[in-house]
Amino acid sequence: MPDSLLWCREEVFDIAKFPLPHNTFTINALPHLARLFASADSSRKYTVSFTTWAKIATQLLHFSNELAQLVFTTFTALKHGQGSQTIPASVDGPEFLAFLFTTLFHTSSFRTRRNTRFPTETSPTAPFPSPHSPASPGSPAYNVSSGPGQAEYQAFVSAHLVTLLSSLSLAVSGTPAVGTVLTVSPRHINALGIFLSGGDGNFQVSALSQLVPELLDASDMIPVPTVVAALNGMFRPDIDDITPDPVAEQPPGMIPREIPTVISGQLKSTVVQSAEGDLVITDCTKSTIYILSPVRTARISGCSECTIVIGAVSGVAIVQECTRMTIIAATTAIHLLASTDSTAHLICKTRPAVLQGCRNVVFGPYNTVFDSLDADLTAAGLSACVNQWDRPVVIGADAWSLQDPGDFYPFVVPFNNDRGMINPASLPEPYASALRQRIEAVSTIHRMVRSDELSRDARAELNAAIQRLFKMWLGATGNARQVTELMTLETR
Structure with a gap:
């Protein structure tokens, strides 16, 4: 493809933040990990079962059981856009290995070039930043540019592309004979699609192998160095500055380039907006934001004293470096990082994750209704009957609690709201009882007035x-x- 461009899916790198044990899981561990995946796959379908992954992760990489499960379920949520109440039996081996690669960005020197604010596990005994420090999630201002972007992500991928592609080859073929030159096929290239996209700036390919003409024939196997040279020549750190041409003709086999919906810098505002694909909400203060539509991923960062309502998230929602915030959402998965004094009212298909740097995170039952809620849940592959809002998995300090029933209130969306609608998420009896008492108290006042x-x-x-x-x-x-x-x- 002439003038092919390649860029990173920032939402995947953002979501792939886990407190990894740095000394045991590094870039150099990927080839060995790939060989283990291949040797454990007796079916030769190039898949990895959760049992295999959990054994390798806990015994070789020194992951906790909770961390091994969280990494696995996060991948399934990202890949398929839908989670499961139970852990899936197996996943695609090359794609899972590519996802594990993205988790290593946050332990690398590329991450620390511009973003040193995110609390890491390298100093588990270090105190939380001072409330007056610019690193504190309570700080009123958070500069998005201080975090990593395309330049850092692409530099990381480019620097380790040989190791990654070699590992992907090993994940399929196992240990090669001495002197064998490792080769890759379309499957290896397409596995990179978990964190890379490519196209011409206006449109993007549905499979990354379309970018490499030599791989168009599925029988072709090309030496790793050849593919690395081709892909490295396509990276465009300035992809965000390239505005798609609205009148450009869509080539066969391509789809419109996906650009996230961004809401940023709102101060004492009310925002009502629809979105699709990837949603980004940053640096908002004392605002109420309604996104009453289904999205694929949601990234919320640097927000303070906000209420955010999202229709449904088919993949993963991440809340990071926020303070005194309320989020109301239906989602396959949600991760909270470095956030304080915040409340989440959820329909959550998998267990919510409370990661490093959090303090005083409160989980409450889902508490709102609006006209498109049922349609949003269906579009995102979610059901209010599968809801693990009150069973968070904690990686790090135990910094969460369940909302006191006396503090539970329904949240009224003041538009697109049929008064006859009923919350599809069942309310646990302690919360239902407290709500009935409150309703009775109001009814008593009404009777007094009349x-x-x-x-x-x-x-x-x-x-x-x-x-x-x-x-x-x-x-x-x-x-x-x-x-x-x-x-x-x-x-x-």
């Missing part, structure tokens, strides 16, 4: 007191601003 036992003046005084307190609550919580902004949106 009661003949009160004089007209007394009813008027009680009504005025309720309205006064309600207005005070609107102002204190910031909901008065949201009501005003929603009224403005309605008139547009």
